[in-house]
Amino acid sequence: MTTFFILYFFILGIILGSFYNVVGLRVPKGELFKEDRSYCPHCRHSLSWYELIPLLSFTLQSGKCRHCRQRISPIYPFMEFFSGLAFAASFLSLGFQFELLLALLLVSMFHIIVVSDLRYMIIPNKVLVFFAFLIMIYRIADPIDPWWASLAGGGLGFAGTALIIIVSRGGMGGGDMKLFTVIGFALGVKLLIVSFFLAVLIGTAASLVLMSLKVVGRKNPIPFGPFIAIGSLASYFYGIQLINWYLGSFF
Ligand SMILES: [Zn+2]
Structure with a gap:
């Protein structure tokens, strides 16, 4: 059963991680809630669902855009993998303790911040305030x-x-x-x-x-x-x- 949950948290981390990539890229530009779909930064082609599967799409397309063949930065799949591993490691080390929540919050915050900092040299205030609020509530409870x-x-x-x-x-x-x-x-x-x-x-x-x-x-x-x-x-x-x-x- 433990193996099942480790795998579960790994996949959860990868899926949330691909969302965190989008948040980290869009928040500093103020376009988090814009409706437009994810697009290739080189040719601006809108990406279909099969080009947006965390880790898999990048691997299958050998790290290139399917339309313009430009390289996609390996940071994004790497960070998805990082969140997958860190989620699984958090569960492995803490199990279903209340504190697992804090570990997952920290991993999530760091993922978004690393993406923004690498891309724009910015640690966005909005992201810090959001997580500071959640962590404060957590620390009042525990x-x-x-x-x-x-x-x-x-x-x-x-x-x-x-x-x-x-x-x-x-x-x-x-x-x-x-x-x-x-x-x-x-x-x-x-x-x-x-x-x-x-x-x-x-x-x-x-x-x-x-x-x-x-x-x-x-x-x-x-x-x-x-x-x-x-x-x-x-x-x-x-x-x-x-x-x-x-x-x-x-x-
Ligand atoms: Zn492209």
Whole structure:
């Protein structure tokens, strides 16, 4: 039965993920609720249902538009796959606990934000406000112990990122600051600090690799949202083990 539910959450993640791609692409342009169907960004051909099947269409068309043969960015099927895996992993780690809801909310928020940040270098306010609202309701129903850890986490997320922005002169932006505020509220002080540390560590390492491969220039800003997403999910699932391991190896 467990296998059935793992598969169920994997497929749910892929299907919702393909919707999150659309949300992440359309919200910053203010056209989320426009009626027009999904279209190829190169030739503007409207896509039929069989060109919109998550993962499958991309694979069957070898990553190209069926009409103009231009390449489709692999980010979108990759993100669908990511949400599928992350949904399945959340269920595997939490089962049918109430907290599964929080895990799925976080994965969903990160998916949309990563798409917007990679495409436009924007973490949309509307998306943050929407998820902040849901996470706040969740945290009222299932508070962290002690209850003020959420408020302290939110405050620290805000102030900590603000400090980084001032010190690094724009290494992170206002969107990152608001995102860390939401994460701090969702995870509390301890896991926020781990999220922050992991995001900066992974972000710095990835930037150095990308710069040495000349994929990005020294002056180009790199969107930080994807690193915040990876760092926070790792902290959410493994943060406590990481803290114990770290403290255990020094004291
Ligand atoms: Zn096309």
